[in-house]
Amino acid sequence: MRVLIVEDEPLLAEAVRDGLRLEAISADIARDGDSALEALSVTEYDIALIDRDIPGPSGDEVARRIVASGEGPAILMLTAADRLDDKETGFELGADDYLTKPFAMRELVLRIRALARRRDRRRPPILEAAGLRVDPFRREVYRDGRYVALTRKQFAVLEVLVDAAGGVISAEELLERAWDENADPFTNAVRITVSSLRKRLGEPMLIETVPGVGYRIAVPS
Numbered sequence: 356m357r358v359l360i361v362e363d364e365p366l367l368a369e370a371v372r373d374g375l376r377l378e379a380i381s382a383d384i385a386r387d388g389d390s391a392l393e394a395l396s397v398t399e400y401d402i403a404l405i406d407r408d409i410p411g412p413s414g415d416e417v418a419r420r421i422v423a424s425g426e427g428p429a430i431l432m433l434t435a436a437d438r439l440d441d442k443e444t445g446f447e448l449g450a451d452d453y454l455t456k457p458f459a460m461r462e463l464v465l466r467i468r469a470l471a472r473r474r475d476r477r478r479p480p481i482l483e484a485a486g487l488r489v490d491p492f493r494r495e496v497y498r499d500g501r502y503v504a505l506t507r508k509q510f511a512v513l514e515v516l517v518d519a520a521g522g523v524i525s526a527e528e529l530l531e532r533a534w535d536e537n538a539d540p541f542t543n544a545v546r547i548t549v550s551s552l553r554k555r556l557g558e559p560m561l562i563e564t565v566p567g568v569g570y571r572i573a574v575p576s
Contacts, residue, residue: 358382361391361405374460379511388412400428407434422449429470482517509552521574
């Protein structure tokens with residue numbers, strides 16, 4: 356999953372980004388409306404966390420443009436305003452959820468996970484394939500009932516692959532969905548992470564390499 360944090364308070368934005376990374380959620384930061392709109396135009400995000408009071412085009416305007424485009428990420432408004440009429444305005448703009456500052460990081464993560472699942476109603480809360488059971492909320496993985504301890508990046512990659520239900524995911528797409536904007540497009544990080552993930556999952560090998568295309572979970576026919 357990839358999230359855009361639209362927040363002009365550096366300490367808060369970085370704290371949220373670091374907190375999301377601990378939950379295997381990749382996140383980028385935009386500190387004003389123009390940067391947010393530029394990021395949204397070049398990257399496919401699952402969720403946009405938008406503070407209403409930001410420089411340049413306001414958070415409201417960023418949300419309005421996302422909705423007007425007819426596509427784009429789900430919107431979670433972050434604001435210090437806790438009055439009912441402020442929340443009503445946010446929802447009228449097209450926000451999918453609303454969280455008032457200050458907030459608990461755990462609540463933010465739960466809301467993000469819920470929004471991601473709601474956005475794709477076909478996606479079950481627990482992902483299962485080929486004996487794997489992946490719980491994004493608890494960040495737990497089991498293979499044939501055996502708990503598998505994964506690093507945050509290994510979990511992020513596995514979540515994308517299992518969610519594809521046997522479909523092939525390219526290294527480029529994995530890099531975009533499981534890493535952030537600072538990732539080097541020429542890095543071997545995807546190959547190295549997939550290799551280490553295979554070892555953690557054990558035999559028989561579940562992650563197949565499709566030469567020249569990408570990776571997939573070997574789902575029994």
